[in-house]
Structures are given as C-alpha cells and as structure tokens.
Amino acid sequence: MSLATALILLPLLGAALLAALPRVAPLLNIAISAACLVLALLLLAGPLPYGEGWLRADALSVSLVVLAGIVGLGTAIFSWQDIQGEGFDTARTRFYHAAFQGFMATHFLALLSDNLGIMWVAIEAGTLACVLMVGLHRTPAAIEAAWKFFILCGFGIALALFGIIVLALAAAPHLPHGDLRLSAAALREIAPAAEPGLLNLAFVFLLVGFGTKAGLVPLHSWLPDAHAEGPTPIAAVLSGLLLNSAMLGILRGEAIVAANPGSWAPGGFLIGMGVASLLLAGVTLWRRRDAKRLFGWSSIEHMGIAAIAFGLGGPLGNMAGILHLWGHSLLKSAAFFAIGRAARLKGGQRMDQIGGLARSHPALGWGLVLVMVGLAGLPPASLFASEWMLAVALGREAPWLLLPYVAGLLVAALALLHAMQRLCLGPPTPDAAPGPAGWATLAPIWCNLALAVILAIALPAPLRALLRDAAQVLG
Amino acid sequence: MTGPGDIAYDVAHLLGGAMLLVGFVMLGQRRIGALIAALAAQGVLLALAAFWQGHVQAAPQLYLTGLIALLAKGIAIPLVLHRLAGELPPPLRTEAPGRMGAGLVLGVGLVGLAMLVVVPATTGAGALARVDLSMALSILLLGALMMVTRRSALAHVAGLLTIENGLILAAVGVAGMPLVVELSAGGLVLVVALIAGVFARQMRERFASLDPGVLDRHRGEGR
Numbered sequence: 001m002s003l004a005t006a007l008i009l010l011p012l013l014g015a016a017l018l019a020a021l022p023r024v025a026p027l028l029n030i031a032i033s034a035a036c037l038v039l040a041l042l043l044l045a046g047p048l049p050y051g052e053g054w055l056r057a058d059a060l061s062v063s064l065v066v067l068a069g070i071v072g073l074g075t076a077i078f079s080w081q082d083i084q085g086e087g088f089d090t091a092r093t094r095f096y097h098a099a100f101q102g103f104m105a106t107h108f109l110a111l112l113s114d115n116l117g118i119m120w121v122a123i124e125a126g127t128l129a130c131v132l133m134v135g136l137h138r139t140p141a142a143i144e145a146a147w148k149f150f151i152l153c154g155f156g157i158a159l160a161l162f163g164i165i166v167l168a169l170a171a172a173p174h175l176p177h178g179d180l181r182l183s184a185a186a187l188r189e190i191a192p193a194a195e196p197g198l199l200n201l202a203f204v205f206l207l208v209g210f211g212t213k214a215g216l217v218p219l220h221s222w223l224p225d226a227h228a229e230g231p232t233p234i235a236a237v238l239s240g241l242l243l244n245s246a247m248l249g250i251l252r253g254e255a256i257v258a259a260n261p262g263s264w265a266p267g268g269f270l271i272g273m274g275v276a277s278l279l280l281a282g283v284t285l286w287r288r289r290d291a292k293r294l295f296g297w298s299s300i301e302h303m304g305i306a307a308i309a310f311g312l313g314g315p316l317g318n319m320a321g322i323l324h325l326w327g328h329s330l331l332k333s334a335a336f337f338a339i340g341r342a343a344r345l346k347g348g349q350r351m352d353q354i355g356g357l358a359r360s361h362p363a364l365g366w367g368l369v370l371v372m373v374g375l376a377g378l379p380p381a382s383l384f385a386s387e388w389m390l391a392v393a394l395g396r397e398a399p400w401l402l403l404p405y406v407a408g409l410l411v412a413a414l415a416l417l418h419a420m421q422r423l424c425l426g427p428p429t430p431d432a433a434p435g436p437a438g439w440a441t442l443a444p445i446w447c448n449l450a451l452a453v454i455l456a457i458a459l460p461a462p463l464r465a466l467l468r469d470a471a472q473v474l475g
Numbered sequence: 476m477t478g479p480g481d482i483a484y485d486v487a488h489l490l491g492g493a494m495l496l497v498g499f500v501m502l503g504q505r506r507i508g509a510l511i512a513a514l515a516a517q518g519v520l521l522a523l524a525a526f527w528q529g530h531v532q533a534a535p536q537l538y539l540t541g542l543i544a545l546l547a548k549g550i551a552i553p554l555v556l557h558r559l560a561g562e563l564p565p566p567l568r569t570e571a572p573g574r575m576g577a578g579l580v581l582g583v584g585l586v587g588l589a590m591l592v593v594v595p596a597t598t599g600a601g602a603l604a605r606v607d608l609s610m611a612l613s614i615l616l617l618g619a620l621m622m623v624t625r626r627s628a629l630a631h632v633a634g635l636l637t638i639e640n641g642l643i644l645a646a647v648g649v650a651g652m653p654l655v656v657e658l659s660a661g662g663l664v665l666v667v668a669l670i671a672g673v674f675a676r677q678m679r680e681r682f683a684s685l686d687p688g689v690l691d692r693h694r695g696e697g698r
Contacts (some may be wrong), residue, residue: 151631155619158638162615162645169604169649178651197596 003046004055004112007039011105018097022090025097026080032101036108037065037069044466056114056185059469060251060322064111066466067326070451071240071333072104074444078337079233080155081440085344086231092136096231103129103237110245116164116252117182120157123213123245127153131240134230144231145222147260152222156212160249162207167256170198170387184252188259196262203266204385206253207273210298214245215278215300215397216307227296228349232340239299244325247303251310255474257315270311271401277304278408285415291349293341294419295332298375301412302328302383308405310391310474317472320389324465327382327452331374334448338368341441342423347432351419356428364437365424372420374452376413382455483531484606489526491610495586498617498637502582505570507560507629511553514633518548521640528647537647544643548636560629570625578624585616587628607648614641 001009014032018025043050044066049058057065083096106126134250135146146156174190181187191199212219254266274415281301288294302324309321343349351376358365374381387409388396392397394401407427454460459467481502497517504510522545560568593609618637629696646652 081693147628151622151635154635155622155638158615158635158642162612163643165645165652166608168652169608172649172651181651201592201596370530472557 002052002055003039003043004050004052004057004216007036007043008055008105008109008112011034011038012422013100015098015105017225018101019094021178023092023098025093026083029097029100030076030080030343033069033073034103037066037073038090039381040066040069044462048469049195051185054118054190055112056110056116057181057288057400058473059196059466060473061111061248063322063466063470064248064325065108067244067329068104068107068111068241070448071237071320071329074333074337074448075233075236075240076100077440077444078340079235082340082344082436084234086137088136096133096136099129099133100237103133107237107241107245109175111248114184115179116167116184116187119184119249119252120161120164121212123160123249124157124240126245126371127157127213127404130226130230130234130242130413133234134226136231136234137229139229141225144228147224152219153213156209156219156410158209159205159212160175160209163207163209163253164203165251166198166202166205168195180365184256187256191256191259192261194260196304199257199263203253203257203263204269207250207266208250211273214243214250214303214307215246215277216273216303217280217300220277220280220300223300224293224296225260225419227299227336228290228292232302232336232343232394233293235296235340236327236333236336239295239336240329243299244329247306247310249327250307251474252462254310255369258331258475267311270307271398272311274307274452275401275404276307276406277301277307278412279404282408282411282415285412285419288419289351289418290352291343291423292336293340294351295335295375298412298416299328300331300337301408302332302375305390308401309386309393310346312390312393314393314395314397315471316389318474319396319467320386320393322467322470323382323389323455324386327374330448330452330455331371331381331383334445334452335368335371335375337441338364338371339423341437342368344438345431345433345435346429351422353429354422354423358424360431361437363442364445367449369420369424371445372416372424374449376416376420377409378413380456381449381452383452385456403409436453486527487524487531487648488606488610490520491607491648494520494524494640494644495613495617496608498614499579499582499636500579501633502617502621502624505575506569507563507568507627508557510558510630512631513561513637514556515549515553517637517640518544518553521643522549524644525647532650534650540643540647544640548640552636554579555630556629570627570630575630578620581624582617582620585620586613589613589616604648604650607643611641611645611648614638614644617641645693 011032018028021028043057044062048062049056086098103126104124106129110119110122110126113122131146131150134149135142167187168181171187171190171194174193175181175186215223227238257263257266277300281297281304284293285297289298306321306324309317309324342354345361346354357368374383377383378389391402394405494517497513501510501513504513522541525537525541525544529535531542565694576603590609591611593612595604616640617632621637622634625631
C-alpha cells in the first residue's frame, strides 16, 4: 500500500475505532492525527510528482497535505480539553470524534486525488461531515447555521460538478480513454487543443461552485454562522482546511483553462472575487460583536487575498498565494483555539464578555495578541511576508489594483487590532469558570505561532523548495 | 445521433424537455404534496433518459445510473418527503400565493440564459450534447430558483434535488463520461436527502414548523 493510500485509509479506520471506543477517543484521536502528520511528512520526503491510479501528489497538493497534518494534530490536541467542556453525552462524543477523522480522510482524499470526480465527491463528503458537526449543539442558532451551510454549499458544490462534467465534455474528442477525461493532469495536457468555449463555461461553474466553498464574496454568507455556532475545533478545521481544499479545486480548474490560449484569462474572475471579499470583509470586521464571527469574517478576507494572488499568477503571485494559505491556516486555527478557550473561561463568545485576557490569562492572552497581530498582516508572522510579496507582484503587474488592495488590508488590519485591544488588553472581565488556560490549548497556539514566524523569517531550505515547486505547478 | 429527425436525438430531446417542463410545474406549484409528486415524475423521467442514453451509447453502466435514479429519486426520496409533509399542520402544506407568477417569468428568463450561455460555447460539440447540456443547465437553474423563492424547508430540499437531476442529465448526456461521478452523485443525493430529513424533523420538533423563516430570529448577531 502506498503512502498516499495509507494517509487516506488511516483516518478512515481511525474514525471507526473512535466510534467504537468513546472512552479513550480523545487520546486516540491525537495519536491518529500524529500518525497522519508523520505519513504526510514521509510523503513529502519521497519523489514528487508521484502518481498511482486516481491519486497523484505534486508539490502543491503535498504542501497542503503537510499543512493539513499540522492543523489536524493541533486541533486534535485542542479537542482533548475542549470537548470535555462541551458536556456531550457518549453518543455525541462518539459521533464528534468519528466525524472529525472522517473529515480528515475526505480532506486528504480531496487534496491527493487526480480525478476531479473523486475530488468532488471528497469535498462533498467533507462538507456533509462538517454540516453534521456544526449542528451538533442542537441549539436553534446551531441548526440554522448548519442548515444554511448545507443549502448554500449543496448548491455551490452542484455547480462545481456541472463544471467538471463540462470539462469532461471538452476532453471527450481528445481523450479516448474514459477515465482519463476527469484526470486533472491529463486534462491539462490536452487543454490547448480543447474547445475554448467549453473550457470557459466549465471554469465559470467551477469558480462559482468551489468559490462558495472557499467563502468568496458574494457566496460567503454561510461561513461566519458555521464558524460561530459549531464546536470550536470545527471552526478551526473549517477555516484551516476546508477552505484550502475548495481553493485547490479552483486552482486545478484555473490551471486547465489557462493552458488554452483561446480561452478567457481565468485570473481576472478570481481577482474580482478576491477584491470584493477583501473589501467587504474589511468593512464588516468593524461591526462584529461575536468573537468567533469576527474570525469567520477574517477568513473571508484572507481567502480573498489568496484569490487575488492566485488570480494574478506568475511565480511571485502563486508563491504569495501558497504562503498565504499556509500562514492563514496556522494562525486562524490558533485564533480559534485561543478564542474557544477564552469563551469557555469567560462564559460566552460575545466580545463584550471577553476582555483583558492578557492580564487574567497571560499565556493565552499574549498568544491571542500575537495571533491577531499576525492576522492583521503585521510582522513577524508569515502573513506579513505573503501580503508584502503580493503587493510587490501587484505593483509590477497591475499597479491600479494596489489601491483597493492596500485600502482593504488597512481597514481590515485596523478592525482586527481594535478587536484585539478589546479582547486582550484593558481591564479583565470576570471569569465564569475560573481555571488555567491548559497546555492542550496553549501548546497548539504557540506551536502554530512559532511555525508562522519561522515561515516568515527563517524558511528552512526544503520547505522553501517545496513552496517554490508548488508555485511552479500552477505555472 | 446527429440532429433532429434522428430517433436517438429526438427521444433524448423529448425526455430532457419533459424534465424541464416538470421543472416549471414544480415552480408554479403551491401545494407541497403536488410538488413532491412532480419531483417523483422528474426522477422517473431522468431514469428514462439515463436508460435511453445507455441504449444509444451502448453503455451498460448508464442502466445502473438509471436504476439508481428510478429507485432513489422516483420512489424512495419522494416517499420520505411525502411522509414528512404529511406530518405538517394543514396550513403549512400550501405556499403563500402571489409569488408564483414572478417565479415562472424568472424561470423562462433563466432557460433563455442557459441557451444563450451554452449554445455559443459548445459549437465544437455534437448537437445532442449541446441541447442536452443547455436543458440540463436550465433544469439546474430552475432548481436554484426554487430554492431562492420558496420558504419551506421541504421546497428547498426539492430544489436541491432538481439541481441534482439536472446534473445527472448532463452527465449521462456526455458520451464516455466515467461512471464514478454518476454513481457517487446518486449515492450522495441519498445522504443529502437523509440529512435534510433529519434537519426538517428537528426543526419541526423545536418550532412546530418547516419554515426556515422561523429561524431568522435565531441569527447570531441579531440579538
């Protein structure tokens, strides 16, 4: 069995085990996630690109797989403490852990699949797992969030499938072997000879479909609710992982369509949606009263920035986009760990309930300060590096875009810093459930922070090579 | 199967057109019970379309797709939805009047849009694939319209299923499309409907209503 297959099967088996053994589930969950991270790193050590049947790993997918391993392990560690506080009964504990590993399996499959049909199935299955986890609290607000998530993403994912079917139609005259018609690699090779009209049509549907999933404006409205109402670990994987796989779906489509000289340049659409996301999120961030919704909107902002970077393309733009996805996943999951724990300590996730964290819980509070400074695009975390790279690339290729880009960044950064000040600095609000922050929360926060800083200032050579290769995959 | 006058083309066109027509019936239907009956009819038509394409393309796997469509979309899912609707209090079994006419007009506009988008884009493809694709896109857009204009959760589920019907129609119309997508899409529809059913049930228990509008006041930051 190959590494890639093992990486998909392991969490799947893990899900069954976790459902069977609810007593040891939290620890077993950590062990399985750690094993997945090891497998992901081994995959990285092997030769790339690597292909086998429907699975294919190139630098882009492997870099996202490693990222998923890191975020998955951090989330599993955080869950160990957090889920105890949820007060779930045995059945829901079983269900939560099994759905979590089930989601990880579908995520790895979505990233590693070369067959667009299988990738679609994996993203859809991952969405269904998330819908169920978002609705787990059974409160009216949780049910509404899950319902909206389900309906909007169901609609989006259907449009994406239509795009994939049109791609297969475009490939039909050039690929006699049926199965290859959905292979992203094969489609990219024959794209120059394919009918440009069909490719354009396919891309529009792929963009709108997967764009819904990636939370790009105007299809974003499920995202803040789903992040706010589900258990905190789910918000971390939604922002840290699910959005990335949706973005990869768009990028695969873009690479295919861009290979045809007669098609529309697909980058412009991505840039348009990206700028709209950045500007709308920047303005909306100011009006948030719920801390988890605040970070949900911040995800829309950062996916918008990544969309601009990938839309611009070129070595610098693509590199900025991939680095941005990495930095965002690391910092946003850390932000959710911190705010989830703070909400538990303070007895609510409204922003007026949480204050003065840096004084009442210094390790947690200062961690959140640094994470939010990083999310605002300030040094030393890597989002600063990727946003700067993108600004340079925009300055060279499309200077007129710098104005909305910088304006959006500034408005969003100020809103986040303002929120940071309210949440972390100032006089502390009373604790509803006094207690320490706990290592299971602090360890993943500070590890993710450290990684994000390393990514910015001292990128190890192998990782640098991986990210550069990943940018080259996109062309 | 080149164009009009050819039996393969004509039957495929007829079945696709009938599905589109049923889509309009659903759009104009106020009673939930009749809506579900129309949905079942569309499922059966989809199954027939898949069988026909299996015959024309000599692709036996499409018979399987047709069988899945027949059993799941023609029979099982409508039965479940019917049962859910039966548990509703009678006033909620009918949609409020007034919005149907506008919905139908919009639907006609969407069909025109689908034709305008697909036909020029597919000059290289065969006539059958082109017409199939534009009809599938029309059905898909009608389903989307139904999800936007209706308020009842059951109508949302019906809209999503209409979208899936359009997708499968597109997939079976593309000669040589690998089976994997159709099978998994068919399987997923079951899961999707199952979840929707669970949600509908939960909402009914909590609010004695299948109207998601009731949930609006539970939106997080409105408090």
